[in-house]
Amino acid sequence: MAEKTQDQHNELATEVRDLQHVMGTPQGRRFVWRLLDRCHIYTSSFTGNSETYFREGERNIGLMLFADINTSCPGLYATMQKEHIELLKRKQQRKELKRRERNDRSGSYGYCDE
Numbered sequence: 001m002a003e004k005t006q007d008q009h010n011e012l013a014t015e016v017r018d019l020q021h022v023m024g025t026p027q028g029r030r031f032v033w034r035l036l037d038r039c040h041i042y043t044s045s046f047t048g049n050s051e052t053y054f055r056e057g058e059r060n061i062g063l064m065l066f067a068d069i070n071t072s073c074p075g076l077y078a079t080m081q082k083e084h085i086e087l088l089k090r091k092q093q094r095k096e097l098k099r100r101e102r103n104d105r106s107g108s109y110g111y112c113d114e
Helices: 002-023 026-038 051-072 074-106
Strands: none
Touching: 002 026, 002 051, 002 074, 026 051, 026 074, 051 074
16 A cells, blocks of 8 residues: 555656646746646636536646646746736737838828828
């Protein structure tokens, strides 16, 4: 019985190290963020029909991963969150730059000439 407990402890330690390794790189954190997002942990899973059950299953997996992250490497979740916010800001800046470039080419500056 003690051997099984030691095996379980070793397996858990390996899982923690694996997650820390993945979360230890920007690429890994981007992947995990996308996975959590696809599991709908940041939104309601209620649809009003049987699809809710499917979404709740996805959400449950995401919440388990979220809990593992907060147990194994909580500081890296905050890092991942900051990186995602920065990514969104850069995307918004590129979008705004493209909009301005289009307006410059067309002579339109977002207001009417009267």
